[in-house]
Amino acid sequence: MEQKNRNENEVILSVKDLVVKFSLRGQELTALRGVSMELYKGESLAIVGESGSGKSVFCKSFIGMLDKNGWVESGEIWYNGTDIAKYKKDEDWIKIRGKEIAIVFQDPMTSLNPLQTVGTQIREALELHQGLKGVAAQEKAIEILSDVGILEPEKRVKDYPHQFSGGMRQRVVIAIAIACNPKILICDEPTTALDVTIQAQILELLKQLQHKYNLTIIYITHDLGVVANVADRVAVMYAGDIVEIGTCEEVFETPKHPYTWALLSSLPQLGIKGEPLYSIEGTPPNLFTEIRGDAFAPRNRYAMQIDLLERPPYFEVSPTHKARTWLLDPRAPKVEPPNTSIAKAMESHQKHAAANTKKISDEKLVEVKDLVVQFGSNRNPFVAVKGVSFDIYKGETFGLVGESGSGKTTIGRAIIRINPAARGEIRFKGERISGKIQKELDHKITQQIQMIFQDPMASLNERAKVDYIVSEGLMNIHPEMSKEERDKRVAQALRDVGLLPEFASRFPHEFSGGQRQRIGVARSLIMEPEFIIADEPISALDVSIRAQVLNLLSAMQQQRGLTYLFISHDLSVMRFIADRIAVIHKGVIVELADTEELFAYPLHPYTRALLSAIPQPDPKSEKHKVLEVYDPSIHNYTVDKPSWVEIRPKHYITCNKHELEQYQETLARAGKEG
Amino acid sequence: MSNVMKKMNNMSDEELFRFIEFDSSRAESTAYSGYSYWKSTFKVFMSKRSTRLILYFLIAILLFTFVQPYLPGQKSPTEIFINPETGRQYRSLQPNSEFWFGTNTIGQDLWSRIWSGTRTTMLIAVIAVASSTIIGIIIGAIWGYVRVLDRLFTEIYNVINNVPTTVLRMLITYIMKPSVGTLIFAMCLTNWVGMAKWIRNLIIIIRDREYNLASRCLGTPTRRVIVKNLLPQIVSVVMLDIALSIPGVIGSEVFLTYIGLGLPVETPSLGNLIDEGRRVMMNLSQTYQLVFPAIVVAAITVSFYALGNKFADASDPRNHV
Numbered sequence: 001m002e003q004k005n006r007n008e009n010e011v012i013l014s015v016k017d018l019v020v021k022f023s024l025r026g027q028e029l030t031a032l033r034g035v036s037m038e039l040y041k042g043e044s045l046a047i048v049g050e051s052g053s054g055k056s057v058f059c060k061s062f063i064g065m066l067d068k069n070g071w072v073e074s075g076e077i078w079y080n081g082t083d084i085a086k087y088k089k090d091e092d093w094i095k096i097r098g099k100e101i102a103i104v105f106q107d108p109m110t111s112l113n114p115l116q117t118v119g120t121q122i123r124e125a126l127e128l129h130q131g132l133k134g135v136a137a138q139e140k141a142i143e144i145l146s147d148v149g150i151l152e153p154e155k156r157v158k159d160y161p162h163q164f165s166g167g168m169r170q171r172v173v174i175a176i177a178i179a180c181n182p183k184i185l186i187c188d189e190p191t192t193a194l195d196v197t198i199q200a201q202i203l204e205l206l207k208q209l210q211h212k213y214n215l216t217i218i219y220i221t222h223d224l225g226v227v228a229n230v231a232d233r234v235a236v237m238y239a240g241d242i243v244e245i246g247t248c249e250e251v252f253e254t255p256k257h258p259y260t261w262a263l264l265s266s267l268p269q270l271g272i273k274g275e276p277l278y279s280i281e282g283t284p285p286n287l288f289t290e291i292r293g294d295a296f297a298p299r300n301r302y303a304m305q306i307d308l309l310e311r312p313p314y315f316e317v318s319p320t321h322k323a324r325t326w327l328l329d330p331r332a333p334k335v336e337p338p339n340t341s342i343a344k345a346m347e348s349h350q351k352h353a354a355a356n357t358k359k360i361s362d363e364k365l366v367e368v369k370d371l372v373v374q375f376g377s378n379r380n381p382f383v384a385v386k387g388v389s390f391d392i393y394k395g396e397t398f399g400l401v402g403e404s405g406s407g408k409t410t411i412g413r414a415i416i417r418i419n420p421a422a423r424g425e426i427r428f429k430g431e432r433i434s435g436k437i438q439k440e441l442d443h444k445i446t447q448q449i450q451m452i453f454q455d456p457m458a459s460l461n462e463r464a465k466v467d468y469i470v471s472e473g474l475m476n477i478h479p480e481m482s483k484e485e486r487d488k489r490v491a492q493a494l495r496d497v498g499l500l501p502e503f504a505s506r507f508p509h510e511f512s513g514g515q516r517q518r519i520g521v522a523r524s525l526i527m528e529p530e531f532i533i534a535d536e537p538i539s540a541l542d543v544s545i546r547a548q549v550l551n552l553l554s555a556m557q558q559q560r561g562l563t564y565l566f567i568s569h570d571l572s573v574m575r576f577i578a579d580r581i582a583v584i585h586k587g588v589i590v591e592l593a594d595t596e597e598l599f600a601y602p603l604h605p606y607t608r609a610l611l612s613a614i615p616q617p618d619p620k621s622e623k624h625k626v627l628e629v630y631d632p633s634i635h636n637y638t639v640d641k642p643s644w645v646e647i648r649p650k651h652y653i654t655c656n657k658h659e660l661e662q663y664q665e666t667l668a669r670a671g672k673e674g
Numbered sequence: 675m676s677n678v679m680k681k682m683n684n685m686s687d688e689e690l691f692r693f694i695e696f697d698s699s700r701a702e703s704t705a706y707s708g709y710s711y712w713k714s715t716f717k718v719f720m721s722k723r724s725t726r727l728i729l730y731f732l733i734a735i736l737l738f739t740f741v742q743p744y745l746p747g748q749k750s751p752t753e754i755f756i757n758p759e760t761g762r763q764y765r766s767l768q769p770n771s772e773f774w775f776g777t778n779t780i781g782q783d784l785w786s787r788i789w790s791g792t793r794t795t796m797l798i799a800v801i802a803v804a805s806s807t808i809i810g811i812i813i814g815a816i817w818g819y820v821r822v823l824d825r826l827f828t829e830i831y832n833v834i835n836n837v838p839t840t841v842l843r844m845l846i847t848y849i850m851k852p853s854v855g856t857l858i859f860a861m862c863l864t865n866w867v868g869m870a871k872w873i874r875n876l877i878i879i880i881r882d883r884e885y886n887l888a889s890r891c892l893g894t895p896t897r898r899v900i901v902k903n904l905l906p907q908i909v910s911v912v913m914l915d916i917a918l919s920i921p922g923v924i925g926s927e928v929f930l931t932y933i934g935l936g937l938p939v940e941t942p943s944l945g946n947l948i949d950e951g952r953r954v955m956m957n958l959s960q961t962y963q964l965v966f967p968a969i970v971v972a973a974i975t976v977s978f979y980a981l982g983n984k985f986a987d988a989s990d991p992r993n994h995v
Contacts, residue, residue: 462711463906
């Protein structure tokens with residue numbers, strides 16, 4: 001298909017040897033190191049890379065929106081017969097920006113003006129770029145709004161951005177971009193700030209719009225699932241360069257660059273429970289230093305001598321597929337690439353699943369009963385958690401899945417007593433730990449329950465050395481401990497999480513995200529806890545780093561018999577790490593079951609919607625998937641009140657009598673088919 | 675680069691395409707950054723020539739103030755000089771080689787009086803600002819971090835803040851005996867309130883950041899959370915505030931003394947000198963008695979103010995480019 005595209009379609013944008021530099025704190029940083037690329041008319045190209053790989057900078061250079069300390073050092077960007085890399089003045093760029101190339105940013109909150117109605121903002125774009133005025137502009141604005149899937153556009157056109165939900169806001173941002181009537185649309189992480197179910201809808205919308213408006217779309221993303229869903233071609237970026245480019249099928253099925261191998265095989269979807277994930281060690285390179293040879297060489301398990309000396313050229317695999325690696329040189333030894341196919345992984349997964357079920361004791365470690373957490377004043381409370389009950393058994397990983405605002409983090413924080421429980425009870429090893437408790441118990445729980453936080457940038461004290469950060473808990477629990485003993489334990493804790501003991505005398509800002517998250521883990525482990533609440537511990541990390549942290553967590557569980565409460569929005573991660581999963585929606589747990597049971601027989605419509613929305617890094621299944629949308633109004637709970645029912649052994653669901661019958665029917669049908 | 679080429683030419687293809695051993699420390703060390711907040715702040719602060727000039731000027735003037743009495747040929751600031759020929763005081767002499775800034779209406783040396791006055795005023799400013807900063811930080815940190823006290827402290831703040839500061843200061847200096855101590859006390863009594871409120875607002879912004887929640891989960895006592903987690907984050911803002919409140923305190927000393935409620939006339943201070951100068955300023959030949967102290971006050975306050983603002987810019991990480 002791509003072959004056909006190439007013959008029929010002209011090149012709309014072509015980049016040659018683009019070098020972009022930034023000056024930062026007196027140093028020069030090379031963000032793009034000679035990138036070349038051709039963009040074909042009407043295609044969707046996905047640029048994948050970790051943070052700092054230069055993918056955003058690359059696209060911003062097409063519209064002259066580099067930050068003020070950055071500049072194009074050399075290279076060309078050809079668009080419509082002109083080299084736009086030569087543009088210096090804003091007047092030149094205005095001819096390109098919006099009119100020809102428009103951009104949609106990650107966060108819809110910051111790209112809209114909160115003081116103007118969305119209609120005004122769309123009309124502004126229409127007036128500037130399409131010359132429409134007055135009634136014509138208003139009509140066009142309404143038309144575009146209905147095109148981006150906003151219901152009752154005549155009414156909503158007069159609304160302000162705060163009256164829209166996150167997903168709707170992103171639709172408005174897209175509407176403004178469309179109103180400029182661009183040829184190329186750049187979507188910079190268009191769905192990263194959104195929930196999974198919304199994300200799937202927005203991607204669907206972009207595909208429709210591409211068709212209707214004849215757009216060429218560049219997606220910038222770190223999520224390989226999104227790529228598999230939307231892209232015709234994929235470019236993989238690493239350290240300011242495209243290391244591999246090809247059609248979606250080629251890159252996912254026969255990747256050639258060792259970085260692409262590593263990226264694909266470190267996905268939790270490919271992992272087998274109980275075994276470590278394939279992980280890329282280390283962190284992406286520092287772009288301040290001159291990179292010699294292949295930038296990926298220090299982290300590459302297939303690195304050869306030549307990788308350290310000379311930068312590889314592009315080797316063509318097929319007319320549409322090329323990669324920058326010496327492994328493709330005819331002189332290089334043959335290498336068997338690791339498994340990167342999700343289908344193969346699923347097969348071995350099923351084989352292992354039966355044999356690998358972990359033995360979990362039936363000793364209850366944590367019991368949560370009718371927990372209610374509310375914020376705000378008593379008179380006008382916001383109830384974040386509405387009567388939640390579950391037990392966590394010793395030695396298991398209990399997963400709590402939900403979207404933003406579902407109350408999952410609040411439950412975790414209620415257990416560790418940051419957010420007080422308004423009603424209900426939390427028990428740890430049979431003792432009540434919610435409400436007022438005695439000092440000795442408080443002391444004991446502080447040591448035995450620990451938390452790992454989401455954002456490694458925010459969860460470490462910037463002004464303290466690693467030494468203090470890691471030993472902070474020890475000082476509180478064992479104030480009598482000598483300095484030597486403490487230092488010894490800190491060094492051991494750092495070694496446990498794969499860091500060097502010398503790091504103790506450094507400040508957190510000297511570390512990368514993955515290393516910081518491991519410092520956070522070391523801080524919890526040094527307390528020798530029994531129960532750890534991991535609140536989205538990998539969602540702020542880069543793909544190549546996630547596997548490191550997941551492996552670390554599972555290794556610690558096996559060595560020390562830890563129990564985890566793992567909070568995440570990502571079901572694919574859950575499938576790899578959790579033994580049982582609870583799905584939470586708007587403060588209520590709607591379904592709770594063993595992991596494989598839940599994936600095999602998802603019953604609650606919300607669970608089904610979540611499952612169908614997860615982007616799978618497999619272009620074949622992803623391109624043809626059917627999206628299920630959850631509408632809470634299907635539940636009629638006015639007369640028939642819902643209750644917590646065990647529908648299959650150890651599989652619980654929130655439903656009323658009527659729904660229960662429906663679910664049982666579904667189960668019976670599935671049983672016959674299976 | 676040529677070195678690399680040579681190395682490559684010396685190697686056979688076989689050697690070049692041989693796998694090298696995986697070294698995990700090489701992989702770990704790839705992302706080392708040597709960025710330090712304080713180093714960068716200092717670098718940005720010192721990078722402008724105008725800032726350096728103001729800083730050196732301020733340091734020079736303050737050093738001189740304290741060294742001046744020990745220099746040779748300096749006169750006492752309180753001695754009344756008498757003309758040995760006529761037996762009368764040197765009243766209101768124009769600046770000359772003997773009295774560099776001239777003399778005042780009763781024959782005291784204006785040069786040494788100005789430096790002695792600057793000493794007194796600076797002493798008041800530094801002690802008042804230092805003590806109100808310390809009180810402000812302690813109360814502000816508790817006010818901001820301990821939630822249950824927030825209501826109470828806010829009410830106290832409202833009560834104190836609603837009494838006009840100038841009136842309160844005048845009242846205190848009126849009740850107590852006029853002296854340096856009284857003045858410092860009066861300044862502190864009103865200054866810490868603003869400081870505490872300012873600190874409280876800063877603390878509330880950072881109070882619920884994840885690293886503070888982490889400390890709470892580890893059972894760290896409130897006092898250590900404040901000292902180790904919260905205060906280091908706001909040091910730069912506090913330093914800025916100190917730099918800006920010194921000219922404020924100098925200003926109010928000058929004002930209180932000027933309206934006759936500050937220091938006793940026999941203690942030279944910038945306020946007293948300006949007050950004396952004001953009385954004779956309509957007499958054109960004696961204007962210098964107002965001009966000289968006024969220049970010193972202006973130079974010091976403006977320098978502090980400018981430096982404070984430059985520091986605020988430098989301490990903003992966005993400017994660390």
